Amino acid sequence: MPTPSDPCWIVAVTIARRVAIDPAEPLSRDDFLPLLWELLDGTGLAGIHEGSLDALEAFAAGITTSDMVLDAAAGDPDRDWVAACDTITAELWFVDQRGARAAAAILAGLTGCTVVGVRHEEPHDWEAESRAGHGPIDIPGFGTIVPPWETPYQRPADAGTTLVIDPGSGFGTGLHPTTKLCLAALGAGRSPPQRVLDFGAGSGILAIAAALRGAPVVDAVEIDPLVHAAIGHNAVLNGVADRVRVSPTLDELPADSPHDLILANIVAPVLRAHVDDLCRRLAPGGRIVLCGLLAADVPEVTALYSRQLATEPIMTALDGWHCLVFARA
Incomplete structure (x- = not known):
């Protein structure tokens, strides 16, 4: 899973299959995620992690028929367990608290996107871990x-x-x-x-x-x-x-x-x-x-x-x- 290497602020959100920036024209989640960069322009958005599932989680959610999966480039090219979820939990990374709070306020007004929380992330030595x-x-x-x-x-x-x-x-x-x-x-x-x-x-x-x-x-x-x-x-x-x-x-x-x-x-x-x-x-x-x-x-x-x-x-x-x-x- 990608992780920030420097101190940052993280806004955690849940995103449904459909999100309405304009109530008259709801977007699919796949179309909404790239638009976050434009929607949150000026807030210091530094990265987006769209969520992840391991084999056990995918099996527990009923997405796969077995929790035993062999990863291979020649496997099913359409395998996307996150996309198969009705709701995903994503994390948006920001350079400071002000930007994170501003972004949370924007996202809180959207149908299909719920702000779960805002937190500060300390730096980690990810390589050592x-x-x-x-x-x-x-x-x-x-x-x-x-x-x-x-x-x-x-x-x-x-x-x-x-x-x-x-x-x-x-x-x-x-x-x-x-x-x-x-x-x-x-x-x-x-x-x-x-x-x-x-x-x-x-x-x-x-x-x-x-x-x-x-x-x-x-x-x-x-x-x-x-x-x-x-x-x-x-x-x-x-x-x-x-x-x-x-x-x-x-x-x-x-x-x-x-x-x-x-x-x-x-x-x-x-x-x-x-x-x-x-x-x-x-x-x-x-x-x-x-x-x-x-x-x-x-x-x-x-x-x-x-x-x-x-x-x-x-x-x-x-x-x-x-x-x-x-x-x-």
């Missing part, structure tokens, strides 16, 4: 994930692989059960793979882990261009930038260079849609690791990939999430 929430993460069967500020990280020589990931740089910090399942599956490999595909790479955590485990060629495919630089940054932190290549789609990869390990930690609809592409790119004797699956997803995904690969998977699970590992003959 964020760092405090990200320490070393032990992954049984793989090793340890650490943030950059924890390096050099001292651990026993036989304790597995140390992987450095900068939190907040795309999905995959090591905290989510699906990431842990994939890393455990990677660690269970008998020998380092030669060519690895990380499909839906996010932060690049799985691609980088494969490179650290000895893979000389790793393709990280991530549809969201905003995290490509983060993948490169994380690869540099781990000293494997020369082995991790980032691409936006599978189409960018050579069709005649199959991979002997494919890691796909992504939502079930994407796994179903790309079954042909992924199976075609798996080399003979290779393994494919599919994760991001809830129990209800497992039967269909298993059937699709078993048909293509002529084999049954080994399944593992953690905290309600499931991982399927297929080995091609």
